[in-house]
Amino acid sequence: MIGGMAWAARVRDLRPSATLALNARAAELRRQGRHVISLAVGEPDFPPPKAALAAGHEALDEGFTRYTPAAGIPELRKAVAAMMQRELGIACSADEVVITVGGKQALFNLMLALLDSGDEVVIPAPYWVSYPEMARLAGARPVIVPTQAEAHFKLSPEALAAAITPRTRLFVLNSPSNPTGMRYTAEELGALSEVLRAHPRVWIVSDEIYRKILFDGAQHASIVQVAPDLAERTVIIDGASKAYRMTGLRVGFAIGPKPLMRVMAAIQGQSTSNTCAIAQRMALAAIQSEDDGIAEMCEAFARRRNRVLEVLGGIDGVRLPKPEGAFYAFPDLSARLQNEDDVAFCTRLLEEEGVAVVPGSAFGAPGCVRISYAVADEELEEALTRFVRALG
Ligand SMILES: Cc1ncc(COP(=O)(O)O)c(C=O)c1O
Structure with a gap:
């Protein structure tokens, strides 16, 4: 909800992008010297053709x-x-x-x-x-x-x-x-x-x-x-x-x-x-152009997708359907999270472990989180370790 008194009716319920606040906080933590890994990104980590x-x-x-x-x-x-x-x-x-x-x-x-x-x-x-x-x-x-x-x-x-x-x-x-x-x-x-x-x-x-x-x-x-x-x-x-x-x-x-x-x-x-x-x-x-960058990118995403599945797929109470494309995984944590919702979990994950992911509520699916694996393999590996630790 955007505050203010005199805006047009059409923007009274407009929700600003959910990732903005998250990214701002991640940037703030980075400024404080923390090693923050963002799995909240919506863009490929590969250059254009x-x-x-x-x-x-x-x-x-x-x-x-x-x-x-x-x-x-x-x-x-x-x-x-x-x-x-x-x-x-x-x-x-x-x-x-x-x-x-x-x-x-x-x-x-x-x-x-x-x-x-x-x-x-x-x-x-x-x-x-x-x-x-x-x-x-x-x-x-x-x-x-x-x-x-x-x-x-x-x-x-x-x-x-x-x-x-x-x-x-x-x-x-x-x-x-x-x-x-x-x-x-x-x-x-x-x-x-x-x-x-x-x-x-x-x-x-x-x-x-x-x-x-x-x-x-x-x-x-x-x-x-x-x-x-x-x-x-x-x-x-x-x-x-x-x-x-x-x-x-x-x-x-x-x-x-x-x-x-x-x-x-x-x-x-x-x-x-x-x-x-x-x-x-x-x-x-x-x-x-004959852009072979797409094939190279898909190969990297598939490899990272497999790692996310290997690490999170076996955890009790985590339901993670196998993604077939794009660069996101969307585990349902609702059976796993105790006394906290997806937003609270994501906040804790960022504050305690320095990992940013987007709460499922932003996508109309409370209890889930979105993990973007458009990040380097080593960063992903480290972020997954921290993610599992935060899950407890
Ligand atoms: C499903 C979907 N549609 C459309 C877009 C819009 O992309 P852009 O405006 O950057 O071309 C995005 C970007 O994140 C998306 O995820």
Whole structure:
């Protein structure tokens, strides 16, 4: 809750990012000389593709520093469309793509374009922290549907059907998932599609920003591949932040039906305009390069994921479904924690052991914590030792 008297109704219940306070405290402890390890990070610890860095220098040298079209440079929109076709087999043209200020703005513009007050947005929990807040900012009501660790945090078709009402306007799907690392298989997406087919008013946003970060040879499945008939009311969210390790450069992609993309581009044209011109050229180079950095990163993440599973998976009262992608593990500690909730545990872990992880409550899943393993192996090892000690 943001304090103050005279703010607009839409921000009265806005929750600031849960990790901010945590990171501030971690920084404070570091200043005091403590060795603090943060497993709270939401970005890969790997550099962008070399081709992207070279393209950035080149764009600067060329003086490519002016406004671009709000929806992005045509070459990049075209390259994203071609990538959708090449990698997912989804037919797509450049005018079905909008280039945004990170995946975040793609999601935000989508909600502004679709939602009216009174509309409901179905969001499975654990969810990425921004979905409910964005829905509320757009005037709509988030309808949170819990899932369980035993079911690998996956939403069942029955639970989806039960959550949809005549007011439902949007369903948020995120695979691979932040915060759980879970991914839906094609079969599971097929079952969810069956439910969605019966509700033509409901749009689907499929946040696939982690789709290239998968382990053990797992293949990504998109709902648009599985249910092409739903493409006319589905928007895919993708971007350069995670796969291409370009978080600070702020390049996201929205891929969806032309009329909606036009509206989203118009919203962008009246708010931020284009994302950074140079960053767009960098994203273009990243897409067009043979980037073996992704494979190297996935290998490291898979190795670290295995360590987290080895260390925490065997502890009594810790339920930890095996993450299949992204760089997060999401253990459910509720059977283990005594006399303290997830927030108290995370606070104690930071104060006593100097390890930062994000409480599950921030993701709508109290009793759990999110561990990011986008840190060096040695740091992870040390952090896990401290984590186990704090668990007692
Ligand atoms: C699930 C999910 N979607 C979207 C985003 C937005 O990423 P960005 O705006 O950095 O592209 C993130 C970033 O953490 C995420 O985890």
